[in-house]
Amino acid sequence: MFRNQYDTDVTTWSPAGRLFQVEYAMEAVKQGSAAIGLRSKTHVVLGCVNKANSELSSHQKKIFKVDDHIGVAIAGLTADGRVLSRYMRNECINYNFTYESPLPVGRLVVQLADKAQVCTQRSWKRPYGVGLLVAGLDESGAHLYYNCPSGNYFEYQAFAIGSRSQAAKTYLERRFENFADSSRDDLVKDALMAIRETLQGETLKSSICTVAVVGVGEPFHILDQETVQQMINAFEIVGEQEGPAAEPDAAAGQEAAAEQGGSTDEGVAPMDI
Amino acid sequence: MNFTASKQPENCLLGPESDSQRTLYPYVTGTSVVALKYKDGILMAADMGGSYGSTLRYKSVERMKPIGKHSLLGASGEISDFQEILKYLDELILYDNMWDDGNSLGPKEVHNYLTRVMYNRRNKFNPLWNSLVLGGVKKGEKYLGTVSMIGVNFEDNHVATGFGNHLARPILRQEWHENLSFEDGVKLLEKCMRVLLYRDRSAINKLQIAKITEEGMTISPPYSLKTYWEFSAFENPTQGAVGSW
Numbered sequence: 001m002f003r004n005q006y007d008t009d010v011t012t013w014s015p016a017g018r019l020f021q022v023e024y025a026m027e028a029v030k031q032g033s034a035a036i037g038l039r040s041k042t043h044v045v046l047g048c049v050n051k052a053n054s055e056l057s058s059h060q061k062k063i064f065k066v067d068d069h070i071g072v073a074i075a076g077l078t079a080d081g082r083v084l085s086r087y088m089r090n091e092c093i094n095y096n097f098t099y100e101s102p103l104p105v106g107r108l109v110v111q112l113a114d115k116a117q118v119c120t121q122r123s124w125k126r127p128y129g130v131g132l133l134v135a136g137l138d139e140s141g142a143h144l145y146y147n148c149p150s151g152n153y154f155e156y157q158a159f160a161i162g163s164r165s166q167a168a169k170t171y172l173e174r175r176f177e178n179f180a181d182s183s184r185d186d187l188v189k190d191a192l193m194a195i196r197e198t199l200q201g202e203t204l205k206s207s208i209c210t211v212a213v214v215g216v217g218e219p220f221h222i223l224d225q226e227t228v229q230q231m232i233n234a235f236e237i238v239g240e241q242e243g244p245a246a247e248p249d250a251a252a253g254q255e256a257a258a259e260q261g262g263s264t265d266e267g268v269a270p271m272d273i
Numbered sequence: 274m275n276f277t278a279s280k281q282p283e284n285c286l287l288g289p290e291s292d293s294q295r296t297l298y299p300y301v302t303g304t305s306v307v308a309l310k311y312k313d314g315i316l317m318a319a320d321m322g323g324s325y326g327s328t329l330r331y332k333s334v335e336r337m338k339p340i341g342k343h344s345l346l347g348a349s350g351e352i353s354d355f356q357e358i359l360k361y362l363d364e365l366i367l368y369d370n371m372w373d374d375g376n377s378l379g380p381k382e383v384h385n386y387l388t389r390v391m392y393n394r395r396n397k398f399n400p401l402w403n404s405l406v407l408g409g410v411k412k413g414e415k416y417l418g419t420v421s422m423i424g425v426n427f428e429d430n431h432v433a434t435g436f437g438n439h440l441a442r443p444i445l446r447q448e449w450h451e452n453l454s455f456e457d458g459v460k461l462l463e464k465c466m467r468v469l470l471y472r473d474r475s476a477i478n479k480l481q482i483a484k485i486t487e488e489g490m491t492i493s494p495p496y497s498l499k500t501y502w503e504f505s506a507f508e509n510p511t512q513g514a515v516g517s518w
Contacts, residue, residue, distance in 0.1 A: 098389050099382035106374045140375045 011123045021127060022120050025149035028129035032075035034165050034198040035062060037133040038158035038172060038191055039144040040182045043215030044135035046073040047191040049162075049198055050210055063212045063222055067092035069102045070136035071212050071220040075162035076149075077129035084128060088112060105136025109145045109153050117151030131161045135214050142215065160194060167197040184215060188223070189235050204232055295399040299351035301325055303336045304475040305437030306347035306406045307465045309449055310415045310430050311458035314486035315408030317347050318462040320470075321495055322477035329477055337483045339490040341366040344380040344409035345483055346387075349434040350422065351402035358401060361390060380409025380416040384426065392424025404434035410487050433465075436473040441465035455484070467498050 006012050007020035014020060035048040050059035063073045064085040070092060074081030091111060095103035112132070119125040127149040134145045146161065147153045158176045160168035171194050179187065191211055196204040206228035214220035301323045308317035323331030336355070337347040340362050348355040365386060369378045378386075384407040394400050400422045408417040418428040431445040444465050453461065462482060470476045478500065483492040511517035 098386055099378065100385040101379070101382045104374070104376040106376065107372055110372075138376055 009123055010120055010125070010127060019120060019150075022150045025127035025129050026131075029076040029131035029149065029161055030163065030165075032077070032130070032162045033062070034160060034162035034168060034195070035073040035075045035131075035133055036158070036160040036165070036168050036172070036191060036194045036198075037073060037135055037144045037146075037156070038176070038179055038187060038194070039135070039142045039156075040179050040184075040187050041141055043184045043187055043213060043218070044137075044142045044144050045187045045191040045211065045213050046071060046133055046135050047195045047209060047211045048073050048075070049195060050208055059208075063210050064089075065212075065220050065222070066108075066134075066136075067096070067102060068219040069138075069214060070105050070108060070134065071214055072135070073133045073212070075131050075133075075165075080128045081130040081132065084112065084115075084130065084132060087115065088134075102137075104138035105134060105143050105145070106138055108136070109134050109147060112147050113151050113153040116147065116149060120149075120151055133159060133161060135212075135220070137214065137216060158194075160198070162198075164198040164200060167200065168194040171197045184213065184218070185231075188213060188231060192228070192232055192235065204236070205229070206232060296351065296354065296402050299354075299402040301331065301352045302402075302475070303334060303349045303352055303355070304473055305433055305435040305441065305469055306336065306349050306404075307433040307437045307441045307445075307462055307469075308347060308406045308408050308417055308431065309445060309453070309458060309461065310408075310417050311453040311455060313455065314410040314415055314484060315345060315417055316455075316458045316462055316482060316484050317345055317406060317408055318466050318480055318482045319347050319349070320466070320477050320480040322475065322479070323352050324475045327474075329475070332477055332479060333495070335481070335492075337481065337492060339485070339492075340383055340407075340409075341369065341378055342489070343377065343411040343485075344383045344407060345485040345490050346383075347406040347408075347434075347483070348403045350404055354401040354403050358387070358390070358403065358405070362387075377411075379411035380407055380418075381411075383407055383409070384416070384418040384420065384428075388420050388424060388426040391420050391422060391426075395423045406432055406434060409485055413487065436469055436476075437465070440468050440472055444468065463498060467500065470498060470500065 006014035010021035033049045033051050037046045046063055048062045052059040060078045065071050066088045072085055092103045116128055119127045132147040136143055144156050145153050146156055146159050157179055158172040195209050206225040211228050212222040306319040317337055319336040321334050322329055323334040340346050387405055402422050405420045419432040420426040431449050433441045448461055466480055470478055478497045479495050481493050481495055
């Protein structure tokens with residue numbers, strides 16, 4: 001996208017009917033590190049890549065619990081994401097206080113979208129530079145929504161946002177038809193596979209990704225590193241069996257692991273792309 | 274210049290009295306509402322009287338109304354405040370329907386909303402002078418709760434307002450059980466309403482019974498209860514009393 005004379009503020013239309021500031025805000029989302037989401041009839045899984053700036057720093061929090069039944073993963077300006085998460089938490093708490101009932105995720109998403117739209121129509125504001133994948137439950141089951149800086153929202157079976165999300169999207173497009181009836185664990189595995197796609201060859205480790213689940217009877221929570229690593233190991237092994245170097249199962253794999261730079265340790269994971 | 278002295282002491286927390294339009298006492302009131310859970314949902318009974326102090330002035334007041342698809346609201350106390358509450362709820366249900374998204378406010382949500390409204394008004398020293406009974410069924414779950422004018426709220430298998438608490442609840446505690454049939458539920462409510470008719474001077478002999486189930490709400494046309502006054506103790510009631518003849 002090139003600079004032009006219609007992109008100075010958000011309240012200026014271009015002759016082609018575009019609001020460039022809003023489109024630039026969507027660019028900011030594309031620059032952030034990847035976040036993916038997928039759902040079945042009863043569960044929704046969110047995952048994201050956590051890249052720390054340097055080895056000395058910790059990584060930014062990109063997945064937020066909004067309520068027991070709603071969580072959100074963000075990509076883009078994490079500061080904007082944090083502020084919007086606070087808004088969402090507030091709305092959920094207020095609704096719960098008045099009605100003693102969880103705020104249906106579909107309604108929260110609309111409120112969020114309306115809030116984002118305001119920023120596209122005020123000369124003294126700028127659009128939020130963050131895309132949100134909202135996972136939640138309501139009366140009609142599990143839902144996954146994407147809220148973008150333009151104030152639009154869409155419902156998805158599975159989606160990915162952020163940098164190199166296209167690779168994840170391609171993976172999800174191949175598999176999404178099975179998601180509706182997937183078990184919770186299979187859904188998490190698919191999420192991890194999708195995250196791996198965005199890493200493009202880099203080893204998938206639980207230290208560089210975060211996974212969260214919400215489902216019927218399961219409040220929103222972020223899976224701890226150990227559980228995630230175990231799941232990664234479980235399917236990395238399967239991946240190796242499909243590859244040229246056949247890997248025996250984990251119990252016998254200790255010696256083979258040393259030779260092949262095995263899956264349980266830090267080492268080069270075999271390419272399965 | 275204001276010649277009439279204001280009655281407020283200096284350390285009063287109330288606002289200026291001159292613009293006050295607080296509810297200080299009720300004018301047209303309804304008496305007890307009694308409700309219970311039965312097999313398919315909720316049964317609620319209330320008479321159709323609106324008393325103006327000790328005068329039984331209005332005799333066709335509907336004190337039970339449906340709220341949305343899933344709830345039924347019965348009220349005792351100030352009738353005009355009940356009408357105000359119906360307006361609030363009308364707006365609430367309207368906005369809920371406008372979302373048009375497959376989610377709807379059930380009886381629990383409406384009950385809690387009303388609790389917030391009643392409690393907040395009480396805190397401003399401007400109560401809605403009602404005791405409300407909220408019942409309903411949503412997704413097979415029966416719900417029955419009550420809110421008072423000071424915001425006290427709770428749920429139970431059977432509830433009543435006003436005199437009903439003293440006269441009807443003891444009967445219900447003895448005779449209510451899970452999975453009452455519709456006929457048994459109605460008989461039990463009529464028993465309670467009959468006692469209230471005999472003993473509550475604001476009760477009139479014209480009542481309605483409303484039922485709410487998963488399918489919806491129905492309210493009976495007004496009817497009266499059979500009463501019996503031929504007890505021998507009522508004959509010559511003044512016989513033997515000092516000063517009587």
